[in-house]
Amino acid sequence: MTNEWRIYQGAHEPHDGIDRLPPPPPWRDFQEGDGSATPFEREVHVGSGRRLPRENAYYADDRTIEAVNTALYLRRPLLVTGDPGVGKSTLADAVARELKLGTVLRWPVNSKTTLRDGLYRYDSLGRLEEAGVDRADGTSAVATDLGRYVSLGPLGTALAPYALPRVLLIDEIDKSDIDLPNDLLDVFEEGSFEIPELARAADQQETVDVRPAGGGAPVGVECGVVRCLAFPFVILTSNGEREFAPAFLRRCVRLPLPSVTTDHTRLRAIVRAHLPGAEEQADEIIARFKQHAATGELATDQLLNAIYLVSRTSQDGAPDLDRLVQLVFQHLNVTVPAES
Template sequence: MSSWRIYQGVDQPHDGIASLPAPPPWRDFGSGGTVTPFDREVPAAGRHRLPRGTAYRADEGTIEAVNTALYLRRPLLVTGDPGVGKSTLADAVARELRLGTVLRWSINSKTTLRDGLYRYDSLGRLEEAGLARHRAGGRPTGRTELGRYVSLGPLGTALAPYALPRVLLIDEIDKSDIDLPNDLLDAFEEGGFEIPELARAADQQETVRVRPAGGGAAVVVVRGAVQCRAFPFVVLTSNGEREFPPAFLRRCVRLHLPAATGDEDRLRAIVEAHLPGVGAAADAIIAAFLDRAATGELATDQLLNAVYLMSRTGAAGAPGPDRLVQLVLQHLNVTAPVEA
């Protein structure tokens, strides 16, 4: 029997997603509609920057939770303190399984479901129609192509008919209006949604091509309906600032990422993954980090910043290790500025 692990938490991208079994009958969204292609390779992030997720190190619990969500075609709700890698998990899965660029939807208190699904530029359509009539001397100008005025949001794009799942990060869902988690349930349960502006015009334009978030091939929408073929891999992150309704929670696979601030071996592995070659030279900074983490809140990215700076302090005028710790490893739950 092949490995149960589709996502393995390894460094090298692979085609394990092809081994994902058929979904449970109650999560099968069919195979109709025109397949939308997408670029499965995560583009390089730049000459001096690794692609997101490259240095992520998943533990056993995380690997099991990701695979559970993949098998069940359910969203993964990831909780934990800031800086533990909640958002980076989406990038790591996308990179390893070759599922393209992550679709990102950042949430705030004013975010609505429609913000994530699609945008319809009604004003632009009216302006262009008026301009066309003016050029034609007031005569009717025929139909306009509605797809020019519709663009899909990150959630709407994730629910487009791709043959393989797209990866969607819904970041900081706990900052949303109280109704948004419940509003998401219909889209998650149905695996699709309707664009009313296109549905109303379906008798005149049954098929419309619309722009997806992040670019790429246009999505073919028939009679206003967007329906997924493969349910996306959805990561919802939360810093634990609020509770979620039971109806929402029971439709998610839940994962809590504990802080690494007290685990010396894990911290050393994180440092080595992000800054290979530092080795024992980082031990003094890690020890200082552990000492300070015992008396206040710190995040692992502060440790990475400190280790990086430590490797650049050989030049004249650079601060010493103790001063560097003062500058970078400041407690997050204290607002007093560092002393000069």
């Protein structure tokens, strides 16, 4: 029965469990009429040149699995909080790969990011340049091909009318401008947004095909409105550097990830996932990693870097273990003074 409830199981093999996802709660049902679905490639591929992680390189415990499934069932964003290196961002890849939901849409956030950056881009300069140019047959290029000036951002693409949820990673939301989380509320509640430049021209061109983020089939936008059929699986990551308003928090499923820097068993599991066969030889390095983590902030990728380097120290001139530890286990929250 537990496995039946778990759409996402933390498994290492892709499966079609997403087909068992029941209908959404009535207040989270965004399907209106008989809108046609936009096709997308469900197999994970490297469309942007980014190297995807190994398919078995993420360890999901029961708490993580339950939180992911809760977000899937309720059609709510998943707010994942934790220290750097605990696997917040990698979780999106793991879910997309296992449930065969295509390549993850990524939206990295900083203090200058606005909601529109995630929704769409409009090439106003390009349209102005061609506004006075008529085609040979006398028709206006602007009036007949509005889609050439519009492209969807990661958030806008995730809200496109796909039959299955796309996976969207909004990375480091705590680094955003203070208004961005609140700006997201309407989009998350409505499952739709308007592109004013297309809405104003709807009497000339009711349906416009626009380019989605990451490539793929064009998205048909009717009367300037992008409306999802299946609410996307959204992961928002936070390093815990700020607090969020209650209105934002109550619309999210929250998953605080504890630090793994003191958990020998989980550290060995992480090493096993990323460097198969190395966990037995890694115990001494893990012990040193835990000692250093007790006095300052470290990330698990520093542990993996150290273990990889140790496997290469058989060559002449390579530094010994003490020096490697000194080089790699530098605290993230301490400024290292220059050596004299």
